Amino acid sequence: MRAARIALVVLGGLLLVVAAVALVAGVPARQWAGILLWLASAVVLHDAVFAPLVLVGTRILRRFGARTSWAGLAVVQVALVVGAALTLVAFPGIRAQALGARNPSVLVFPYALHLALLWGGIAVVTAAAVLLLGARRRRADGGRGA
């Protein structure tokens, strides 16, 4: 284990040297500040904006879950995660389309519309799943009551 750990750290160090060489050789020095800004912004955006929003959202959702059903909450959370991922992937398409495509065979879909339809589909499936779970639970409760 110790040898493997040392080997991995040494290998990583060597790969970082290659990264530095590739950066120096390939990217003009005046663009390095821009790269650094993007790297730092990515971390700040995630750690200080995105993750806290997820925390607040989760704590609000959990109160609903505690009052209704944890399984129903899980379905809603999965739906939100899938929708958020699709939104992230669709965003460059929406933005690039607003700026104008280079030629008619790039950006071939109406991305904003497709994203809206996907969210609509997710909402319908989620609602159906939550209702189904609720009905099943009421049946199970009714069965115990009888």
Added chain:
Amino acid sequence: MIGSTLSLVRTALASPARHPRTAVVLGRLLGLGFLICFGTGLFSHLLQDPLPGMAFLTRPVWLYRLTQGAHVIVGTALIPLLLAKLWTVYPLLFAWPPVRSVAGLLERAMIALLVAAAFVELATGLANTFQWYPWPFRFRETHFALAWAIVGALAIHIGVKLPVIVRWWRRSGSTDADGALLPVADGEGDLRPEPRAKGVTGAIQRRLERAPVPPAAVSRRTVLIGTGLASAAVVATTAGETLPALAPLNVLAPRALRYGPQGLPVNRTAAEARVQRTALDPAWRLVVRGPERSVALSLDDLRAMPQTDAGLPIACVEGWSTQAAWRGVAVRDLADLVGARDREWLVRSFAAGAYSSTVLQREFAEDPLTLIALELNGEVLHVDHGYPARLISPARPGVLQTKWLRSLEVR
């Protein structure tokens, strides 16, 4: 004061799914994905800038279609996976004291580099497929350098965390008889429950802990199923630009399989390249320059030569690809005309720009399917596809399949 505030933040972040086992399950997929992207990316880079003495496979003809398709598909799938992995370990950001040793400082610096580089790599890679470049630096060179930084920082991260990774690698050692995750003992990783605090901090902590928490199994399954479905969803809605089986689900990719002139997408049109007039000029000639003699061939000369058919995909670095039927003169036959077989060629286009001259390596020049294409899918080549003549060869990136040819010169 800071220490107790951070302890409360960690308490508020507590979730049964935030556990080293979850980090290992997500982390090994993430690591594998980044290695696939690194390997396929390096392959694509070397095809465009070979090291001296390097030769490439020309079969299977769909090799580059496979590797570059995988590069973009896996990279897209990594977006939800990276966010889920960071969600799992997010409480560790609020560790206090932030570092305990020089080694600890290096470890955190490495994680910061890894996270930052991974985000920027995935974001710029995705935006590049949409031809949207909102950053103030070169894309390809930066993407290349960050790729090395990611695998380097990843190797160090794995080296540092190896005991924790080994401890939680197997399901059998991670869960009890009921399938619940085992508590994290000392030395088995972080993400342990917050110790009891006293005084005001303790009171706030107890209040935070009174908030409802879903059952452990539900919480963990929500994270894993949510991440899996999110990755599946982003792949399903984009991978159809290269995988025919998923084409009906393609609603978010920048390209569609057969959307473009003659059923093939175009990266750079004749109008963008400003070549329309030259392309349609009847005085156009293809100059083939050998070591001892040269020929200048008109379109009719080329059509009079033996024609070869080849079913080859156009596979773009941006991840889309489409199979097509090409017809034209084999480069080998042209090489015979000037007595220059088994040589490397410099291929020049009359369009100006980044790829206006490319090197056709020996193994591609000698391949019987490498053509000076005059027809595409049964029609005369569309001007956006390189009329009067373009290069097409197996297992190479689309940017090297030079359009609007001017000359082939032996190197």
